[in-house]
Amino acid sequence: SGPARTSHHIHRMPLTSLVKLTTVTTVRRRGVVVVVGACDPFTVNACARFTVRLPVKRQEARRRRRRGGGRGANTRNLRCSLYVATVACLTTMATTAASATDVIVVGAGISGLVAAWKLQTQGLSVVILEGRARIGGRCFSTPEGVDLGASWTWPPHERRVMELANQLQLEFVPQRLDGGVRLPGGRAPGGGERLAPCGPDAVRINGGYGALARAIHGKLLRDTVHLGETVKDVESLAGGGVHVRTSNGAVYEGAHIVIAVPPRLAAAMNFSPPLPDEQVERMNATATWAGDWAKVVATYPSPFWREQGDSGVAQLPSLVTWEGADAPELGELTNAIAGVTFGARACGKLAEHASDNVTGLSADSLRVSVARELAAAFGPIASEQLDKVYHASWMAEPLTYGPGKYAERQEDPRATYGHKLLRQSASWGVSFAGTETESASGHVEGAIASGERAAREAAEGLLLSLRRRKNEEKEL
Helix, strand or coil: CCHHHHHHHCEECCHHHCEEEEEEEEEEECCEEEEEEEECCCCCCCCEEEEEEEECCHHHHHHHHHHHHCCCCCEEEEEEEEEECEEEECCCCCCCCEEEEEEEEECCEHHHHHHHHHHHCCCCCEEEEECCCCCECCCCECCCCCECCCCCECCCCCHHHHHHHHHCCCCEEECCCCCEEEECCEEECCCHHHHCCCCCCCEEECCCHHHHHHHHHHHCCCCCEEECCCEEEEEECCCCCEEEEECCCCEEEEEEEEECCCHHHHHCCEEECCCCHHHHHHHHCCCCCCCCEEEEEEEECCCHHHHCCEEEEEECCCCEEEEEECCCCCCCCCEEEEEEEECHHHHHHHHCCCECCCCCEECHHHHHHHHHHHHHHHCCHHHHCCCCEEEEEHHHCCCCCCCCCCCCCCCCHHHHCCCCCCCCCECCCEEECCHHHCCCCCCHHHHHHHHHHHHHHHHHHHHHHHHHHHHHHHHC
């Protein structure tokens, strides 16, 4: 019933965020003056409307009435310049107005989701900015739960994946490699563990790694993740904290930021002040794990390869395949053959075929070629019973693969992962996460570890900032 009733929105702001009001209008209600006006916070570039409650002495109110205002004169225009410490939004801010939070996380892959979850469990407010129309990053699965990105883990060596999946009540299934193998020269009675890229003793999550991403996302507070927001600019604020702008023009402010994207994508952001030259150089020189990979999934009503005594492993002209899912024996949602190819030429050829950004469902043009290759290896049944085809060409993903300033090196890029410069935080409130920042061979294990580390850095940074601010307030 009036501006004075908006007091439940009012929050106490730190001294570094005091706002200077210029032209204002006051409304007197029940012993307080409500000030409504355009404001120009030094941390916000656009005007917004705020309400401020300021106590007014009764004697002053009576003096105003005796001057002719009377009870009927509820409003009067004032020109003044004053500072206030308690403000609240009256209307929704425009896209260029800042949205404040404790920690901003860039990227909704596993590392970003883990960092946000850890921070929220400590009572901190978090917003995740994700450029894609989905969560998960390279942990991308079909709707039936077959992986198009990260696929395996190797217990007991990767304990973080096992512990996190168990905590979220996800189940593992073995990657079966026993049985016949299809080769260009014919069928071999075995050898799947040597041909499949996972090697022996691998397991996968029932539902795919996409199920892990969704499970973590389910633990976050509502509206934590903002999709379609690609971060372009990260700027340090004079009074502490960070100012972020996305490609859509949206602005966010926080006390700390966690950059949870591949190093080359992080290096392409505009930082102010800029990151050290040697750090940017190292980021650009670090290849994105699986960045030059592409995966294909073909689903079937039944696991025909098992019925033939095969493992599902095959060497095709364009792919190496394995069993991606089995419903009758392993309890998965579908039956599937999955395959992978490597290199710029192969990825580019696969990227010529369209796919759905959220599900990975392929265009009919790819279905035809996949059916032909699988039939050549496994027989006509592989073409006749083919249900759906999905694919992901990671080199064609601008939010995953960044070529940087360097040509891809021929040696294994994992030797450079975990370098101290990739995880070096900025003193003004910037931390870096992502599997490449850990010495974990580019696996999901590294993504989890980096998210946990970045969450610790952010929480410790906020604590130091709070102590520093209290000291400043005491001095004032």
